[in-house]
Amino acid sequence: MNPLLDQFITEGRDILQTIGERLLQLEDTPDDSALMGELFRLVHTLKGNSGLFDLPEMTRVLHAAEDLMDAVRDGRRPFDRPVADRLLEAMDFVLALIDEIGDSAESAPPNTARHANDALELANALRSLLAAAQATTPTATETEPAPSPTPAAIPFESLPSRIQQELAQRLEAGEPLCWLTYEPEEECFFKGEDPFHQVLQLGEPYWRRVSSREDWAPLDELDAYRCILRFEAILNTPAEALHEHFRYIPEQVQIVPLQPPAPSIAPAPSSEPPPDAETAWSFNVVLEAQREILGLTDNPPWLSGRLRAVATTLEAAFASIGQAVDRDALQQALHSADASQSSQPLLHWLDEQQRLGDTQLPAAAPPPTTATAARPEAPEAEEPIKFGRRAEDRLAGHTLKVDQVKIDRLMNLIGEMVVTKNALPYLANRAEEVFGTRELAREIKAQYGIINRIAEEMQDAIMQIRMMPVSFVLQRFPRLVRDTARRLGKEVRLVMEGESTEADKNIIEALADPLVHIVRNSLDHGLESPAERRASGKPSEGRLTISARQESDRVVIEISDDGRGIDPERIRRKAYERGLIGEPELERLTDQEAINLVFAAGFSTAEQVSDLSGRGVGMDVVRNAIACVNGTVELHSQLGQGTRLQLSLPLSMAVTNVMIIESAGQRFGVPMDTVAETVRVARNDIRTIKRRLTTVLRGRLVPLVTLNDLLGLTIEQAPNGDDEFAVLVVRIGPDPLGIIVDDCRETIDIILKPLTGILAGLGGYAGSALLGDGSVLLVLNPRELL
Amino acid sequence: MALAFKKVTVVVSEQMTVEDAEVLLDWLIKHPRGRINLSACTHLHAANLQVLMAARPRISAWPRHAPLAAWIKAALTP
Amino acid sequence: MSKTILVVDDSATMVMSLKASLEIAGFTVETAGDGVQAISKLKSGIKPDLILTDINMPNMGGIDFIRNARALPGMRFTPILALTTESQQAKRDEAKKLGATGWLVKPVGGADLIKVIKQVLPGA
Numbered sequence: 001m002n003p004l005l006d007q008f009i010t011e012g013r014d015i016l017q018t019i020g021e022r023l024l025q026l027e028d029t030p031d032d033s034a035l036m037g038e039l040f041r042l043v044h045t046l047k048g049n050s051g052l053f054d055l056p057e058m059t060r061v062l063h064a065a066e067d068l069m070d071a072v073r074d075g076r077r078p079f080d081r082p083v084a085d086r087l088l089e090a091m092d093f094v095l096a097l098i099d100e101i102g103d104s105a106e107s108a109p110p111n112t113a114r115h116a117n118d119a120l121e122l123a124n125a126l127r128s129l130l131a132a133a134q135a136t137t138p139t140a141t142e143t144e145p146a147p148s149p150t151p152a153a154i155p156f157e158s159l160p161s162r163i164q165q166e167l168a169q170r171l172e173a174g175e176p177l178c179w180l181t182y183e184p185e186e187e188c189f190f191k192g193e194d195p196f197h198q199v200l201q202l203g204e205p206y207w208r209r210v211s212s213r214e215d216w217a218p219l220d221e222l223d224a225y226r227c228i229l230r231f232e233a234i235l236n237t238p239a240e241a242l243h244e245h246f247r248y249i250p251e252q253v254q255i256v257p258l259q260p261p262a263p264s265i266a267p268a269p270s271s272e273p274p275p276d277a278e279t280a281w282s283f284n285v286v287l288e289a290q291r292e293i294l295g296l297t298d299n300p301p302w303l304s305g306r307l308r309a310v311a312t313t314l315e316a317a318f319a320s321i322g323q324a325v326d327r328d329a330l331q332q333a334l335h336s337a338d339a340s341q342s343s344q345p346l347l348h349w350l351d352e353q354q355r356l357g358d359t360q361l362p363a364a365a366p367p368p369t370t371a372t373a374a375r376p377e378a379p380e381a382e383e384p385i386k387f388g389r390r391a392e393d394r395l396a397g398h399t400l401k402v403d404q405v406k407i408d409r410l411m412n413l414i415g416e417m418v419v420t421k422n423a424l425p426y427l428a429n430r431a432e433e434v435f436g437t438r439e440l441a442r443e444i445k446a447q448y449g450i451i452n453r454i455a456e457e458m459q460d461a462i463m464q465i466r467m468m469p470v471s472f473v474l475q476r477f478p479r480l481v482r483d484t485a486r487r488l489g490k491e492v493r494l495v496m497e498g499e500s501t502e503a504d505k506n507i508i509e510a511l512a513d514p515l516v517h518i519v520r521n522s523l524d525h526g527l528e529s530p531a532e533r534r535a536s537g538k539p540s541e542g543r544l545t546i547s548a549r550q551e552s553d554r555v556v557i558e559i560s561d562d563g564r565g566i567d568p569e570r571i572r573r574k575a576y577e578r579g580l581i582g583e584p585e586l587e588r589l590t591d592q593e594a595i596n597l598v599f600a601a602g603f604s605t606a607e608q609v610s611d612l613s614g615r616g617v618g619m620d621v622v623r624n625a626i627a628c629v630n631g632t633v634e635l636h637s638q639l640g641q642g643t644r645l646q647l648s649l650p651l652s653m654a655v656t657n658v659m660i661i662e663s664a665g666q667r668f669g670v671p672m673d674t675v676a677e678t679v680r681v682a683r684n685d686i687r688t689i690k691r692r693l694t695t696v697l698r699g700r701l702v703p704l705v706t707l708n709d710l711l712g713l714t715i716e717q718a719p720n721g722d723d724e725f726a727v728l729v730v731r732i733g734p735d736p737l738g739i740i741v742d743d744c745r746e747t748i749d750i751i752l753k754p755l756t757g758i759l760a761g762l763g764g765y766a767g768s769a770l771l772g773d774g775s776v777l778l779v780l781n782p783r784e785l786l
Numbered sequence: 787m788a789l790a791f792k793k794v795t796v797v798v799s800e801q802m803t804v805e806d807a808e809v810l811l812d813w814l815i816k817h818p819r820g821r822i823n824l825s826a827c828t829h830l831h832a833a834n835l836q837v838l839m840a841a842r843p844r845i846s847a848w849p850r851h852a853p854l855a856a857w858i859k860a861a862l863t864p
Numbered sequence: 865m866s867k868t869i870l871v872v873d874d875s876a877t878m879v880m881s882l883k884a885s886l887e888i889a890g891f892t893v894e895t896a897g898d899g900v901q902a903i904s905k906l907k908s909g910i911k912p913d914l915i916l917t918d919i920n921m922p923n924m925g926g927i928d929f930i931r932n933a934r935a936l937p938g939m940r941f942t943p944i945l946a947l948t949t950e951s952q953q954a955k956r957d958e959a960k961k962l963g964a965t966g967w968l969v970k971p972v973g974g975a976d977l978i979k980v981i982k983q984v985l986p987g988a
Contacts, residue, residue, distance in 0.1 A: 004884065008877040041920040048949065049877040051971030066949075189804055189833055190934065192943030192965035196832035197986040200853060210861035216840035219815050224807040224833045248966040801987045804941040829986045
């Protein structure tokens with residue numbers, strides 16, 4: 001995959017995650033403008049990024065989402081549930097697309113056109129919310145580009161006559177000539193502008209003039225950085241192209257398409273609405289231009305044509321501001337001007353019109369001569385820091401994002417290293433016993449000590465990299481709880497604590513599914529409907545708490561609710577009905593023992609299987625999943641008060657410390673976390689009580705089993721020379737239990753790999769590991785064995 | 787360096803930047819009869835154009851780059 | 865001599881994309897993730913020939929960045945292009961007023977990007 005796409009996917013997932021969180025936070029605090037600003041920025045960034053690729057479906061949805069967020073941010077549309085729902089939906093869609101792109105191995109994003117209909121629907125749904133807002137509130141529209149003066153005959157009479165004639169010919173020939181006047185604002189250099197560079201890019205003009213807008217100051221007073229230049233040029237460039245070229249500074253240029261000096265058709269006067277400031281501005285520019293033309297003292301052969309053009313333009317100009325003119329008076333002025341070959345009559349008419357019109361023109365219209373030079377200085381707007389994020393978010397800048405695959409590789413390598421280094425003691429033994437070089441053996445052992453230390457530190461460092469915060473799995477819950485609660489018609493407040501608690505990636509990942517199941521259970525069966533809660537004197541909003549904390553080398557996750565709790569009586573009855581317990585237990589089981597029955601296979605408390613947590617998957621599945629990563633589950637419940645589930649998991653599972661034992665001529669590993677102690681028990685000290693082997697350890701009766709029995713072997717366990725048996729005392733339930741083996745050997749660190757292939761179905765084994773001498777060690781799982 | 791200062795001539799090479807305008811102005815104040823050689827100049831920032839227009843020094847060589855020369859000539863010989 | 869361009873954007877994807885386009889065109893590229901980072905880069909002595917900055921960024925957005933950058937002695941005349949979207953007319957105007965030279969509308973294709981840079985940067 002190409003690195004840009006890769007980056008897009010990684011960043012996209014992060015952004016979507018944060019968007020989801022912020023949306024849920026906004027539901028609680030809809031007036032938080034900082035949150036709103038951040039949300040907008042995130043959607044905006046994602047949309048911008050999607051535009052880098054050919055992903056029209058994604059861009060379409062994000063664009064609509066951005067517009068909606070923009071409206072919400074500006075207060076044009078309140079942030080309410082429909083908005084949150086639609087946006088969450090849209091983000092789910094985008095995430096699905098990103099996942100699809102991420103799964104494809106292509107270097108270009110796959111075609112997502114088959115989602116086009118979904119995209120259209122989502123975008124329409126988002127826009128419909130926007131449309132509703134716009135129907136009631138006026139929206140801010142984009143500022144129109146600065147008005148360009150109406151096409152007019154420009155005084156190119158001030159040009160040298162050679163140029164004039166050439167231009168007239170070109171215009172007659174239909175060339176699209178434009179007159180450009182560019183007056184860069186005084187402070188333009190301080191905006192990184194170079195007006196001369198802009199002008200040079202225009203191509204060769206037919207005519208040009210560079211002048212200053214005021215007289216040059218004496219050199220020692222000259223401010224080289226206050227721009228008072230004026231560039232003028234006549235170019236064979238369409239007006240649109242010039243507008244495009246000067247798009248950043250439309251107010252500093254005048255672009256006038258030139259017309260041949262011939263009469264134009266006057267538009268029919270119409271009753272227009274009163275002129276706005278822009279129209280008034282254009283009007284003044286046009287009028288001023290006509291005044292300049294009339295002020296010319298030359299006497300060209302086409303003077304009559306020029307006068308007619310002026311008259312027509314003036315009539316049209318007055319019509320544009322809705323001011324009717326006395327056509328007859330104008331015609332008369334034109335006639336006498338034509339007869340006398342002088343501009344004076346028209347100039348008089350214009351003076352008269354303006355004197356009359358002054359009262360009618362909007363006062364806001366700036367005088368045309370200063371229209372460009374003296375643009376009002378807008379006050380410096382203080383932009384509030386809307387997009388400030390909290391300090392913790394800044395950490396991202398110092399965090400290195402590494403592909404998971406690379407960490408896994410590092411992990412595998414250190415695993416091999418740990419195993420390989422274990423070969424050194426074998427080598428030392430061989431050096432001494434086979435080759436008889438005690439000195440070399442000692443040196444190898446010394447080197448082993450050093451390599452061992454480094455390997456351990458390295459392993460520790462890599463383990464640190466693999467540590468992930470619990471929030472990785474918790475982050476999905478706000479959304480899950482919100483959606484599920486709504487579907488069930490319940491009101492639930494989710495409280496999450498200790499999300500930054502860290503544990504190994506594998507542990508965190510193993511938590512994901514059980515947690516979802518537990519939370520759904522709680523929402524489905526634990527928490528009551530608002531009515532039921534009120535009836536029992538509880539607030540209608542239920543409370544679901546997920547907390548995480550570290551306790552020595554374990555991470556403890558607690559999921560508690562203040563729902564109806566578990567009724568031990570009902571559990572007893574169900575368990576009995578399902579044949580899980582017999583008549584005697586029905587009486588004898590304590591309430592806590594009864595509650596623990598929910599972990600029994602095939603037990604389901606729900607009266608009817610709900611589509612949320614039911615489907616025959618019970619708490620036994622949760623317990624097994626947690627047990628797979630050496631975790632334990634405890635359940636406490638108080639009828640009417642609520643339920644609390646406590647998961648306790650190791651911080652790390654990558655390296656397992658096992659004890660090597662021998663039985664039936666084979667070596668096995670037993671995870672040290674299940675081994676309480678190892679003892680030697682003389683044959684005489686083993687008694688059979690109630691057909692079970694037992695012994696007494698420190699005054700306490702300990703039941704014994706033989707490993708060969710557990711493994712289904714019919715071989716007797718072998719005692720040592722003193723007729724003593726090696727016993728592995730394990731603590732699985734509340735009471736210790738002894739497993740008789742042939743011999744207990746050293747403990748060793750291994751990288752446990754799950755059994756695969758045909759062995760995968762084999763019960764009783766936690767997995768296998770490669771030993772330093774190259775042999776394979778099967779690691780037992782005493783929990784399953786028993 | 788875009789500006790090389792000889793006794794009475796500044797030789798401009800390549801681009802004259804906006805910052806150069808102040809240097810040029812200072813030099814022209816100190817050398818009222820100073821001359822400018824623009825033959826190797828490929829572009830000059832508008833601030834320099836202003837300085838040239840205000841000071842009207844003698845141009846000992848116009849830019850070889852024709853479009854630039856045409857504009858500067860238009861600015862200095864109205 | 866290759867011209868240096870400072871790209872300021874909080875999106876790593878956008879930075880990567882712009883950087884690639886600019887480097888292909890022969891520019892040297894410096895990057896910063898927000899206005900604060902960009903200002904400290906400028907203060908540390910990096911003197912770009914042109915700055916491309918996003919508008920919506922955490923910590924210090926593009927508008928504040930432009931204002932602050934213009935106040936730095938070496939940055940008075942440096943062309944600054946704001947990266948905006950088509951819906952941000954008001955932001956564009958504000959950026960322009962505070963000292964931006966122009967703007968680009970995202971998504972910016974490589975060719976358009978270089979074209980606009982050449983328009984505002986002599987000798988690029």
